[in-house]
Amino acid sequence: MIKKILGVFVLLLTGFFLYGLNEKKDAKQELQAVAPLVKEEEDLTIWMVTDIHYLAPDLFDDGEAFARMKATSAGKDLEHIPAIMEALVWEAAKEQPDLLIVSGDLTFNGEYQSMVELADFFRKIEENGTQVSVIPGNHDIHSGWARKFQGEEMEVVEQVTPEDFEGIFAEFGYDLAISKDPTSLSYVIEPKEGFPFLMIDTNIYSEMKSTKAPIAEGRINEETFTWLEEYFNMQGEPQETYLVGHHPLMNHSGREGGGLVLENSEEATEFFVEKGIQAGFAGHIHAQNISKTDHFKVPFYEIITGALSIFPNAIGEITLSNEELSYQRKTLDVEGWAEEVGNQAPELLAYSQTSHDFFKGDGEILALQMMFEEQWYEEIYEEDVMDFVGMMNVRYFSGEDYVEDESLLEELTNHAGYQIIQDNSETFLKRYTNQLLQDKNLDDLSIVIPHKQ
Known part of the structure; x- marks a missing residue:
């Protein structure tokens, strides 16, 4: 009898939950009145960061398990990311941008504790005068890789659900929303009147908590397109709208x-261009890059800010006036923070070099591994090949690979490591290093985009 009563109770709760969910999905959209962050005649200053990959300090030590993870973390300086966040709080307080946008992969692998601690950092940033607006990345929700690293062991820790994410970061973007998608974690903010930002959840995550790796792929679901269509129909007069997502639309x-690249990137780009959007921002690939496509009637620009967790610890600084949007990549001043707060750690007082060497070293290890895998390793090749690949990785990921000076290109191709790779590699290393040589699209560090007339 008790089992029957419990069964009816569970069915009732399930019914109420599904009814509430369906009611939310079916509800007619209404735009919320939220005061802009700046006046109509004022410029808006935005800092864009992405791929923080924060791991709470209590979730790792200096043992073998964490050492193994660091060796496979693609150059992310996990050990110093708490200090990077402290430096971000400090520099935002000093420079006073109006808005900080974080475009996904807030955590290393979706650890609940890491999310809660990040919210504390964002709260400090807001207390110092800068509003914060976040969206999730593919590592943030229902990640089966949420782990604690202690000694020689890895331990499963609590992962984050979509409901957790919206609750933890309720004060950091969702409170600024003039419209929210009932089927995802997407929303719209309008920090300057007439200049909305679409904060789009592009991630694919399971409905239940997972035991598997985060899904790298992303897409915008059809329900989100329906919500966006309704939003644009309610918008009235055309506005200068910008797009923010975790996954890039362009390769x-x-x-x-x-x-x-977003799985349905062609459909999405065509949709946004038809709505008059001419620029978007993303992360995910960790590399600083600005590209333009002319496949449509009007050009579309996409700006990728490099990951905060790797060299050169990039911030995309955006100034939005009534005439144009300007973007400039800057570097987080970890050294300035360490000096001002009296942190005596030598690696932090010289962090630009620390970060550079750590990331270059990751590229050097990649080169060594691939020489063995491609079965042409010889000791006499090791130093030159490792130096070249490490150097090229630094150039590419920091956005320094836009080359107009042919003499610089000649200098790179004359490097002994490049010549050795060309003579010996037939697969990955040859393709990879040739790809990293030269970006011919746009300067990746800065751009000015005039508003539509």
Whole structure:
């Protein structure tokens, strides 16, 4: 009898939950009145950061398990990311941008504790006068890789659900929303009147908590397109709208596969261009890059800010006036923070070099691994090949690979490591290093985009 009563109770709760969910999905959209952050005649200053990959300090130590993870973390300086966040709080307080946008992969692998601690950092940033607006990345929700690293062991820790994410970051973007998508974690903010930003959840995550790796691929679901269509229909007069997502719409690397581009990128780009959007911002690939496509009647620009977790610890600084949007990549001043707060750690007082060497070293290890895998390793090749690949990785990911000076290109191709790779590699290393040589699209560090007339 008790089992029957419990069964009816569960059915009732399930019914109420599904009714509430369906009611939310079916509800007619209404735009919320939220005061802009700046006056109509004022410029809006935005800092754009992405791919923080924060791991709470209590979730790792200096043991073997964490060492193994660091070796496979693609150059992310996990050990110093808490200090990077402290430096971000400090520099935002000093420079006073109006808005900080974080375009996904807030955490290393969706650890609940990491999310809660990040919210504390964002709260400090807001207390110092800068509003914060976040969206999730593919590592943030229902990640089966949420782990604690202690000694020689890895331990499963609590992962984040979509409901957790919206609750933890309720004060950081969702409170600024003039419209929210009932079927995803997407929303719209309008920090300057007439200049909305579409904060789009592009991630694919399971409905239940997972035991598997985060899904690298992303897409915008049809329900979100329906919500966006309704939003644009309610918008009235055309506005200068911008797009923010975690996954890029464009192929910035030249490589195929690996979830580097939104799965339905062509459909999405066409949709946004038809709505009059001429610029978008994303992360995910960790590399600083600005590209333009002319496949449509009007050009569409996409700006990728490099990951905060790797060299050169990039911030995209955006100034939005009534005439144009300007973007400039800057570097987080970790050294200035360490000096001002009296942190005596030598690696932080010289962090630009620390970060550079750490990331270059990751590229050097990649080169060594691939020489063995491609079966042409010889000791006499090691130093030159490792130096070249490490150097090229730094150039590419920091956005320094836009080359107009042919003499610089000649200098790179005359490097002994490049010549050795060309003579010996027939697969990955040859393709990869040739791809990293020269970006011929746009300068990746700055751009000015005039508003539509």
